[in-house]
Amino acid sequence: MAHFAELRRQGPFTPAVAPNPITGLDDEFFAVTSYAEVVEISRRPQDFCSGRGSTSIADMPAEAMEFFGSFITMDDPRHARQRGIVSRSFTPRKLAGVLDSVERICTEVIDDMCEKGEVDLVEAISQPFPLLVICDMMGIPRSEFGTVLRATNVILGSGDPEMLGGEENIFSALLGAGMELTGLVNELAEHRRTHPTDDLTSALVHNEVGDDMLAPQEIAPFFILLAVAGNDTTRTATSLGMHLLAEHPDQRAAWQADPDGMTADAVEEIVRAASPVTFMRRTVTHDLSLCGQDFAEGDKVVLFYGAANRDPVVFDDPERFDLR
Numbered sequence: 001m002a003h004f005a006e007l008r009r010q011g012p013f014t015p016a017v018a019p020n021p022i023t024g025l026d027d028e029f030f031a032v033t034s035y036a037e038v039v040e041i042s043r044r045p046q047d048f049c050s051g052r053g054s055t056s057i058a059d060m061p062a063e064a065m066e067f068f069g070s071f072i073t074m075d076d077p078r079h080a081r082q083r084g085i086v087s088r089s090f091t092p093r094k095l096a097g098v099l100d101s102v103e104r105i106c107t108e109v110i111d112d113m114c115e116k117g118e119v120d121l122v123e124a125i126s127q128p129f130p131l132l133v134i135c136d137m138m139g140i141p142r143s144e145f146g147t148v149l150r151a152t153n154v155i156l157g158s159g160d161p162e163m164l165g166g167e168e169n170i171f172s173a174l175l176g177a178g179m180e181l182t183g184l185v186n187e188l189a190e191h192r193r194t195h196p197t198d199d200l201t202s203a204l205v206h207n208e209v210g211d212d213m214l215a216p217q218e219i220a221p222f223f224i225l226l227a228v229a230g231n232d233t234t235r236t237a238t239s240l241g242m243h244l245l246a247e248h249p250d251q252r253a254a255w256q257a258d259p260d261g262m263t264a265d266a267v268e269e270i271v272r273a274a275s276p277v278t279f280m281r282r283t284v285t286h287d288l289s290l291c292g293q294d295f296a297e298g299d300k301v302v303l304f305y306g307a308a309n310r311d312p313v314v315f316d317d318p319e320r321f322d323l324r
Helices: 002-010 035-042 062-073 078-089 092-116 121-126 128-138 142-156 170-194 200-205 216-247 249-257 259-274
Strands: 013-019 026-032 279-284 288-290 293-295 300-304
Touching: 026 035, 035 288, 035 300, 062 078, 062 170, 062 216, 078 200, 078 216, 092 121, 092 128, 121 128, 121 216, 128 142, 128 200, 128 216, 142 170, 142 216, 170 200, 170 216, 200 216, 216 249, 216 259, 249 259
Parallel strands: 026 300
Antiparallel strands: 013 026, 279 300, 288 293
């Protein structure tokens, strides 16, 4: 983070370049490293849009963006429509069921870890826990958990040859993993249309009279988003959170002594310190100025959350890990 701190001292926007894996050329963008500017850009989607790219600095074909990113790669009104459909599926009764599932699966993975003795934390807890919750929520059978885990690891680790399963071409590996998840969830959705249960897939393929619902081709991208993004953020926060607690035994002891009083603040501090989402990109929709910086339509801005979460203007002693 020292490099980001130096960039932030120079100003909130830093011109930068990143290699484009498609063209082989460098893509220019502005690195955004200060808290206030990250928040300001995030709250102005009409000026800084997601629909031209949000999870990749490089421009990707629109079909590929939406296949792997669903509605986080869209702008309104399409974004609002899909998000609204999904949010209506999370009724109070459904959320209560999700919480029950979270507690049950948490107990299951911890008990399994305890039976094994010494384990790799990521393999024993961080990796299976969020994905088991997501699969249970969607109604994916346990027999397919290995398939979902393998495919999501390919998508998450597309820059790591170890995660590509021997496939040398990154794009072939990504497409293959995406198609594997698509086939799985499309088969489940088709079954749920005639045999509904209490899972999220059933809720997404049935609607109340007059309500809109996801089109068949929109179901799989939503599941890929949930299985990849929802899994990765929780996995990373859990892993880095445990690392931080190991490095700060006084904070761990304080939390253990007062879980009811400290948990809410502790979770916020872990998310701040770990910043499990590295960056998101936005694209300038028209010529404008922000905080003294002129932008042209089409300029890319990349929001670096870890840097913003260590902005000394907002956080006193930002490098200190303090759960209280």
